Structures are given as C-alpha cells and as structure tokens.
Amino acid sequence: MTPRLSRLIAAAAMVLPAPVLAQEAVEVTLWHMEQPPHRVARIQELIDEFNAANPDVVVRQEPQNWGEIYAKAPAAIAAGAGPDMLFAIPDFTPILKDLGALTSVEDFVSELDARHDFVDSAVEAYSYDGGVWAVPLYNMTMHLWYRPSVLEEAGVAVPTTWEEWRAAAEALTADGQFGMGLPANRHLYTDQTVYSVMLNGGAAEIYEEDGSLRFDNPETVAAYEFYQSMMPFSPPDAPSWTWGEAEACFASRSCAMILQFTVISTYETQAEGDPADLGVAPIPVREAGQEPGTIAYANAVMLLSPEDSPEREASERFIAFLLEPENYGRFLNMEPGLFMPVTADGAEAESFWSDPVVQEYRSQIEQVIANSENGKLFGFTSGRVFPAIAAISAQNVLAETLQDVVVNGRPPAEAVARGQARMEELSQ
C-alpha cells in the first residue's frame, strides 16, 4: 500500500461515521400470526428493548395470518424469502420439517429447559423423529366459561359430567337464552370443541401405537352422540360459528355457557366486565371420577436459519430474551388471559401476574392454568407424531364428521366410520 493510499484510508476513517466501518448488525425476521394491533405493539416493544440491548442484532417482525401461512411459508421458504423465526402450532411444524426447512433445536431447548423448566407436554408436541423441531412459547387451552349468577338463578350447579352438562344446558335454554353455545362449522374451532368432548369421553387417541388410525371406536361415537344431543341447546346459527361468534354469544348473554380458550378480553371490553361474575371450569367428563382434560395448543417458534449461521445465533438470543421471566410475562400478556406460560418460572413471573387485567381476573387465570395440566392435542398424544395429522387437521376432519351428524343427519356411528375413511384417504 502506498503512503498516499494509507493516508487516504486514514482520512476516510476519520471522516466516515463509525457505524459505516463497524461490522454490520445481523438482521433477523420474525413471522408471527398475532396480528391484532395491540399484540403487534407489545411484540414491537419487546423487540425494541432487545435491539437496544443487542446492537449487533436487528430483529424485525412481519405479522402474518393463520389463514394463509400454510401456503405462504412453504412458498416463501422455497423462494428463499422466508423468515428466520416463524411461530407454529404442532400440526404446522411437520409440514415445514418434511420440506427440509427445519433442523432440530433439541440442544437449544435443553439449554432453555435447564434455565426455565418447560412444561413437558409443550416440548413433547414438537419432539419426534429424533429431534425437537420448535421452541415452545405459550399454551392455549379450552375451558367451559359461564356466569355464576346465571347458573344460580336457574338453580343449576357447574356441570362436571356429560349428564349434568346436558341437564344444565336444557335448564338454561329459556327466555331467548341458549344453554350451551357449541359450534358445528367445518372449522378449526369445531375441531377443538369436538376434540375436547372426545378427550373427556376417553377418545383422546386418534392413532394406535403402530400409526394406524383408531378414530372409529365406541368412545368416539359416544362423544359425537353426546355432542349431537347438545345441539338443540345451541343457537340455530351455530353451524357457521368461529371463535368470534361464540364469544359474542356469551358476551351478549345469549349463551349461558360456551367452550373457549378465553373470554376475558371480550368480557372486559364488550360485556359487563365484572370479574366476580365470570366463571371458568374444566370441560365436563363422560362419567364421574374421570380426570378432566382439554385440548391444548402449545404454540412455539421454529428456527429456519441454517445451523451455525449468525442469523441462527441471533434468533436464539432473541428467543432466550423472550423467555426471561422479566420479559416473558409481558410477552404472554399481549392478550391477557389467552396465552399461558409454558415454563415454571414464567408461571410465577412478576411480569405475568402484575398485568392489571391479569390481576383483576387472577382466580380465572389460575383456574385456566390448573385445567391445562391435562392438555392434549389430537395426533400428538402418544409421543410419536405421524405427519399425516397435518393433512387431517388442515381438512378439519373432526369438524367435517360433526357436520355430517348435525347438518346431514347421519347417525354418529356411520359418520365416524366415514370420518376414519376420510382420514385414511388423506393419509395416503
């Protein structure tokens, strides 16, 4: 290098701003499906804090929609335009894993587990084929929501068995009120309510140990028969419901009881908002003495950057940041009462319990966490996951079978047999 060139470089170093010469920050993109503005704002708040504390990393969020992500993510990844981190539910992960877009995060999850102690079932939902394919972030579970004053007025106790549940729904169906709002749409919401009934009727397993389907069994038929018997106590438009309509039905006092992940937010902002008159209970079981269970969606985040890349390392740092107790509660409370912790220290975190809405509805949230102890998800119950469950879930076969019973009037035993045939067809 000539002395003149050296002088020029030295002069440039003095004139140019420091960041130009410094190593460029690693940029990572997070895709998530929490699109409502207040959730985006809360995630951005946490991202801003992380970026400020980690000048060598820039995290950006791009909210997506559950409705399109199943088509969009594979296309974007194939075109090299995918994100570095992508939120997931258990039946979404096998799709990307089968595309070869994921590498196991087992070591990272073990490291986080040692620090925060994950709820076992949350990790199990992503553990199969010799790896762990996503890092659990939060849990969503379904419960029976009601107003104690409404039940008291009708002289009805909180139901714990199917028989009590049906009797309560019948007693509460009066004066323009429906006893039990249950959907029958061919939609994920109906999958969730149907499976919650199946689970409490001894039909939690869809697969045998060897991977063959066992959907068509007497317990499943009994669950569908029971569900059918509850439909007269549900509003006539229930066959077209998704989550929003059910919540509106409850908030407007048109439905005395509904099955839902949470109603707290809607009850607080669109109904009377009286915490003392909001009840939540485990979903009733078929026979007294059984342990109640519920459908559980352990939401997680998949890491898509190549192993050992700076993007992967930056993504792991961000996820570790989110799971730190002082941040984790604020992350979960982007929708208070909906997202539940999947770590032991998160469940006790001050940042979780100090939220004003959580404080107001503390007893309900404690009950939700207690109900979640026996959470299961169809197709992810036996410790082994069969990839065809993604197609079965995507086609809403549980809901489709219910529609066959409720809308087409097919006897439950016949509809369940057809449901199993449909699952087999989708599994090929």
Place this chain on the structure above:
Amino acid sequence: MTAAWRLLLGAGIVFFVLLIGLPFWWVVTGSFKVPQEIIARTPTFIPRSFTLQHYDLLLSASAYGTYLLNSLLVAAASTLLTLLLAVPAAYAFFRIEFRGRATLYRLILLAYAFPSIVVLVPLFATFARLGLVDTRLALVLVNTAFALPFAIWMLRAFFAQIPPEIEEAARLDGGPPLVVLWRILLPLIAPGLGAVAIFAFVSAWTEYVFASVLILTDALRTLPVGFAGIIGQYQVNWGLLLAGATLAILPVVALFALIGRWFVTGLTEGAVK
C-alpha cells in the same frame, strides 16, 4: 300500466332496495354503536348510542391508513394498466384480420378456467426470481392479468356495436387508425371503458389470495389482508370490524359516483346523423 302493476313494481323496488341497502345500513350504523349495543341480544335497528371510539382505535392504533393507501395505489394502477392493454387488444380483435383470431378470442377466457390458488405457488416462485415478491408491482401485474381477458371481451363487444359508417367517415377524412381510435372510437365506447374500469378496480380492491401470499411486509399490505389481521382471530373486535368495513366501502362508492353514470349514457346517441 295499471295501478296494480305500478304497486307491484313499487313493492318489488322497495324489496330490492331493502335487500341491498339493509346490510349497508347495519354495517354503517353499527360502526357508531358502543360495543355492548353491537352484540346486544336484541339488535337495534336505530342506534341508541353514538361513539367514534372504533374509528379512533382503527386509525390511531392500527396500520389501516397504510393498507388503505396501498389498496388505492394497487387498484388504481391495475385499472389503468388494464385499460391501457385492453383497449388496443380489443380493437385489434375487432378490426385486424389475422389467422386464428376467432380461436384466440375464445381462448383468452381460459384464464378463468383455473382457480387462482392453483397458480399461486408457481407464480410466487417466478416472482421471487424476478425480485417482485413483496412489491406492489407484483399485485398490479396479477390483478391486470386476471382482469384483462374479461376487459378485452367486453370492450370488443362495445367496439362491435359502433356503426361502421362512423369509422369509415373518419378514415375518409384522412384520420390514421390510432387517431381514429383515440378521437372517434374511444369516446363512443365510454360506457364500456367505465364498466371495465369499475370491474378492474373492484377486482383489485377485493383481491385477497395473491395479496396475502405475495406481500410479506406489513407496510405493503392491501386492505383486505391487513384488515383481516386487525380484527383478530380468537377475539373479534366487532366495532373495529364495522368501522373498517364502512371506510373500505367509501372508495368504491366514490368510483361508482364518478363513472357509474357512463353506464346509462347512450352508446352512440347522436353519433350518426
């Protein structure tokens, strides 16, 4: 017309006005109600409350304005490009004799034979190679491609209705084809241009599938996709939904107000003496 027929006709008109107008009334008035009244067990036809809280929340706490602007840009550009391409194409199908003209004219409608979802993934890959993923241009191109066949069909039909004497007279006066097209024929097919513009605009304004997949960043989202995210999945804010739907109607209503009258203009009224 007898009084009985007039009564029947009047009743029919009232029925259809109510059928079409009531949902709009419901959406617009609902957007000004408080949340409790929106979801009340007994619906209120005339609002009992008035609030701007849903509009306030929509415009202050969400990117609704950005989505609206993106939709306006994409729909306007798609409409313009559709017209720019459809007019010469339709004129060529109408005026120029070439081998396979009739077959090609029928074939262009094949574009509607395939559901858009079928071409989604290959189109994504193609656009990714061209660097067009996550750009408004990608949406403009897709919207134009899907609006164009129908636009060509429609405009050719309008060209075919122009009395040949008009074009011949212009030619005899020495007008070159492009001048004849621009100065003589286009004003005569103004209702067709209006219809095509409305069709292209509304198609682009409501397009969801491609906009949801080809756009990755929030700042470039169009209204249908962005709005679907705002209203939520597990929890639906009904007030926000109604306020957003009300605002989304306005540009389309404005477009109809501006060029809707072209529909009722006589096609060649007074052109041939």
